[in-house]
Amino acid sequence: MTDQLAPRPHKAGLKRQFLLLIVVIYLITGAAALGVFMLVVGNITQQLGEDFAAQYALRQRDRILAPIQRELALSLKLADSPLLKRWAQDEHNPDLEVAALAELDSYRRHFADRSFFIVPEASRHFYFNDAANAYHGREQGHTLNPDLPTDSWYFATMTQEADFNLNVNYDTPLNIYKLWFNVVIREGDKKLGVGGTGLELDRFIQDVLQEDHPGVSTVLLDQDGVIKAHRNRAYIDINAVAKLDTERKTLFQLLNLSDQQAQLRKQMTRLAAGQAPFVVLPLTVEGQPYLAAIAYLDEVRWFTVVLVDIASVYSSWQFAPLALLLALSLLTLATALILLLNRLVLNPLARLHHSAQAMATGDYQQQAMVEVDNELGELTLAFNQMAHTVRQHTGHLEQLVDERTIALRQANDQLADAHRQLMDSIEYAQLIQQSLLPRPEPLARALGEHFIIWRPRNIVGGDFYYCREDTRGCLLLLADCTGHGVPGAFMTMAVSTVLHYIAGEMGIVDPVRLLQALNQRVRDALHQQGAGEGGENGLDAGVCWQPAGERKLIFAGARLDFYYCDPGGEGVRVRGDARDIGYRRSAPDATFTAHLIDLPPGRTVYLATDGLFDQAGGRKGLGFGRQRFQQVLQDCGAHPLAAQRERLEQALADWQGDHLQRDDITVIGFRPAGAASDERF
Known part of the structure; x- marks a missing residue:
């Protein structure tokens, strides 16, 4: 028999309902999209700033290490010269002196600064020559005095355990500021003196710390946080090797928050221990917030700190065109949806209604509730009639498919469980075998x-x-x-x-x-x-x-x-x-x-x-x-x-x-x- 059709309610305009619904959805979606957009922009800006700071710090580390490694390697080789060691112990031997000065001049020509210095401990005479070869024939200069503050760098270097140190210092007799490579000359456990070279400070800062991005600055620190290089020379700690800890200029003194000082020390310790290639953390330096990326220069035991002002590097206004494009895209999408619904849905529904009624040939049981009297409601009635017939033919097949699907799922679960147990056993056996080693x-x-x-x-x-x-x-x-x-x-x-x-x-x-x-x-x-x-x-x-x-x-x-x-x-x-x-x-x-x-x-x-x-x-x-x-x-x-x-x-x-x-x-x-x-x- 044929089921009684549901009564038809009052007919309403489906097109008007769709239009009102799309407008509401557009407003809600636009507000949500704007909020999500601003949140995403903030996160992207932060992430881009961190990635930029990290990559910049690693690039700066490589830029800084290249000249320092070369000069340090040559200085270490100079300090390891057998000829210079013999001369340092027999300084008054004229033959040794001529050979030693010739070898020092050879090193001078290979140093980037074209200069060298050496101080034999026996006499404490300061030997020096520069790029202009101005001191040729009179390399021996003044004699270092432990009572003079200007000579304290040498005696501090001789008392330390390390084989070398890098010290920014102003040499009064020579009237020059340099980054000095002070390498201890040893014969076994005996210290014979100090030798090395230097890099002219202003040129070093210009070559290495020159920034190509606004809002970015680079600072070089030693393991105690002492500022070794900065674009502003006033921040650089001169002759730090001979100073007390309380007299040194450190980055910690420029931080406004004590918890940031502790966090900076902790991260520097991690980097020095090789636990991470770099770290990125927020720092407030002299009241200005920065994103700081820090990398460790293991060869010289320094840190490169890149301070990034994110607002200068990445501004939220840079994303304004994207926000405008998003709004226009949503508006275009809503307009296109209205046009497509009218053309592709509403008009064809009338035709589909008649086609669906023509295909209904049996007695169908009502399944879907018909709540509106429009083209969609008529289509729902026709669908219910077709569904009744199709259900009779497909119900048994669906039951068989469901049963087979359940059986396959159970078998698959059993196989996966057996495989998991086997792998767990093998991995545990790996732990046992490793414990035997x-x-x-x-x-x-x-x-x-x-x-x-x-x-x-x-x-x-x-x-x-x-x-x-x-x-x-x-x-x-x-x-x-x-x-x-x-x-x-x-x-x-x-x-x-x-x-x-x-x-x-x-x-x-x-x-x-x-x-x-x-x-x-x-x-x-x-x-x-x-x-x-x-x-x-x-x-x-x-x-x-x-x-x-x-x-x-x-x-x-x-x-x-x-x-x-x-x-x-x-x-x-x-x-x-x-x-x-x-x-x-x-x-x-x-x-x-x-x-x-x-x-x-x-x-x-x-x-x-x-x-x-x-x-x-x-x-x-x-x-x-x-x-x-x-x-x-x-x-x-x-x-x-x-x-x-x-x-x-x-x-x-x-x-x-x-x-x-x-x-x-x-x-x-x-x-x-x-x-x-x-x-x-």
Whole structure:
């Protein structure tokens, strides 16, 4: 049967209703958009100011460091000259004096300011020459007097622990303001004097602190907040190195708020400790609010502070055209919407009403409430009639789809939960495996300067290392266990337990005896004493033992080699024995070869698993190889260990390219303390 249609209410103008609704929506949307716009503009201005200040501070840091680093490096090299050290101890030797002044003049020609100075401690004579070579032949000037305030910079420099300081000072005899690079000349623990150069202060400020943006100023501070450079010379603390803390001019004195002073000190401490490359914070300097970006110049232990007046750099009025464009866009959108509704909705509704009635062929149950008598109301009636018929044909299908969707969702949730549990277990296993490795602090005490690259192919792996130090010396072992991933990790835990028993409980530290004991114990632990079913499991290992206080090292290896490199020399490979450890095929009474390695000063030693050498890369996908590894050692063997690690990782990354990691990779490099000094290892 046919359902009774709902009674038709009073017919109202749909076009007028839409017009009124759009006007109301436009006003509400415009007000909300204006508020959000102003809020966004404020946030954008603040963020742009912070980004601008940070980038400006980093740029200024690089601009400032370039000339200072160059002059400081040359000054340090001057102070390290063997000839100048000999002359400083035998100043009256005419041959030494001629040679020393010639070498100083060579440095003068390379300094940016074309000037040098040097003060031997034995005589305290001040030697100087400038860019015009005006003092040639009479470089020796006045003699420094500890009772004269103008000479206090020298005696303050000689009493400090640092190798150098940068001091802004006015030299009365020379009548010049300069940024002086004061470098202490040492022969061992003995201070022979002070030497270096200087940069003309006004020129330094003009070249380095010249700003190319209005509302921006740069200040240079030392670690105590003392102002070292400023566009206004009145703010610069002259000869700060010889002043008491209460007499120095600092940026803290220009801050109006005590909490900002404390915050500035805190952030400077963080930057000096290397905890952040820069910081941005608000400061009120002499009553004027600024956004301050601070970066640390580690090489000279200075800070560059960029003070940005955001109102001068970014003004809210700059966004006025955008606000006007937004308002016009909303108005255009509202006008277009009215026209489109009239053309695309209201007029077609009349035609759709007749088409919908023609398509209604059955008895339909009313579903939608008809509240208005207009074209939309007529369309709703027709839709209700069609929906009744469609519901009969699609109701069962929708039920089946819903049931299947629920089943698939449940299966997917179960699969996701299982995957999550598996990953949680593997990640927890990673924490357990990492806890078996030596911590950085004991490693640093035992090995001295060192680096470790430990890179499992998966989250966990089969490579691990062990280090133990006692009064007898230091023991280091690197092992590559069968497999990688979870199976390899299980092997590392089993081998680690056996190793702790051998080295700790049994007290075996001799590399040969330790490998023999490790072979027997692992075979026993894995029940691989004879022929039988089951997989072959074992490990490759390299062991180093350095007796306490001796400049030598004993190495023994089982399919794992030892490498060392002297400064300027080639990488040398010491082969381990071609014998397995812990496998069923391993001989229970296998013996290993002990290699005695001398540790001359500067020698660096290395252990690496075969995952490094087998890593595929290059155009043909070949292994990284031992020759390439030894070439890297030869290229950077004299560098600090941290730099060596970066160089090796970069070489491996360049070689690997897009190839996947094939195996677990571990490399250990260290420069034994006994190879660098006479102190106890």
